Amino acid sequence: MSDEVSFWKTSPSQWLNLGAYLVSLIVIAGIVAGGIFFPPAFIALVLPLAWIIWKYMVVKCQQFELTNERLKITSGVINQHIEEVELYRVKDTLTIRPWWMRVVGLATIKLETSDRGQPKVLIPGVKNGVELRETLRKEVERQRDKKRVREMDFNEIEDEVDLA
Template sequence: MTTPSPVAHAAVIQDDMNLPRANGDTEEISELWSASEGQVTNAHIFFLAVLTFWLVLPVFYALYRYLRTANHRYTLTNQRLVEQSGIFVKQIESVELYRVKDLSVSGTLAQTMVGRGRIIVQSTDTTSPTLLINAVPDPMVVSHLVRETVERCRAARGVRAFDF
C-alpha cells in the first residue's frame, strides 16, 4: 500500500481546515504536516560512541542525544508552526504563520544523502524570529507546503507584508 505524498495529503486536509468563525477568522482544527528531527544529526556521535563504547560515558551521551532528537517534533497547522522539544521538561515554541517573512532550505552532506534537510524560517515573531526545522524529510516539499499555508493564512487575515 502506498501513502499519498505530503503535498497531496496536505491539500486534502487544507480544504477541510479553513472553516470560518463568527469573527471571520479561520479555525485551527488539525495538523497539515508533522515530523520529528532525523537521527542523522547524531550520526557522528553514534559513530564515536561505538568506537569508544568501553568508556561508557560516550554511550550515555549518545543515548541522551537519541532521546533528545526522538522527542523533538515539528507540527504545521493552518495557523501556526509549532516546535516541541525536551525529554523530561517539554518546551513548545510556536510561530504564527502570518508573521513568517522568509523561508530557506539547506542541508548538510549527510542529511542530503538520506533525503533530509534543514528549513530556516524567518519571522517577525519577537520571541523567536528564526526557527530552525532541522533534518526533516523532503525539505523542499515541506518548504512549499509552509509557503502555501502562510499565503492562505495571510489572505484569510488580510495581512500584507511590507519591506522597509
C-alpha cells in the same frame, strides 16, 4: 470550534546524531580495548552509552507540527517546551540540503519570522524538505490573505544624491 487542520507532524531524523554516534563508538572501542588489560575500565562504558541515549532522546523528543494556522515546536526531554509561530508571521524560508543529507533524502528548513519570541526557526533533518517548504509557503500566503496581513521591511537608504 477550531478550523485548524494539521498537515504535517514529525521529529527530526536521527541522522543528525551521526557524528555523536561515531565518536561514541570510537570511545566505546577504546574502553573495551583498555578493559581487556584493566577490567575495571569497563565501568566507563556507562558514560558513552548514556551520552548516546541522551542524544537520541533530545532528537526524538523534538517535534514539529504544521497546521493551517501555525507551526508548533515541541522540545525537551525532561521539561517540555511548546512554542508556536503563527504562519502569517513567517517572512522568509530557506531549504538547506548538504550532500550528506541529500544522500538520505533529508533537508533542514530555516524560517525567518517577525515573531519576537522566535525570530529564527530551524526545522532540522526532515524528509521531503522541499515539499514541506512549498506547503509552508502556500499556507503562509493563505493565512496572510485570510488575516489581511502584509509584511513590510524598512531599510535605511543611504543618501546617494549628488548635491553638485
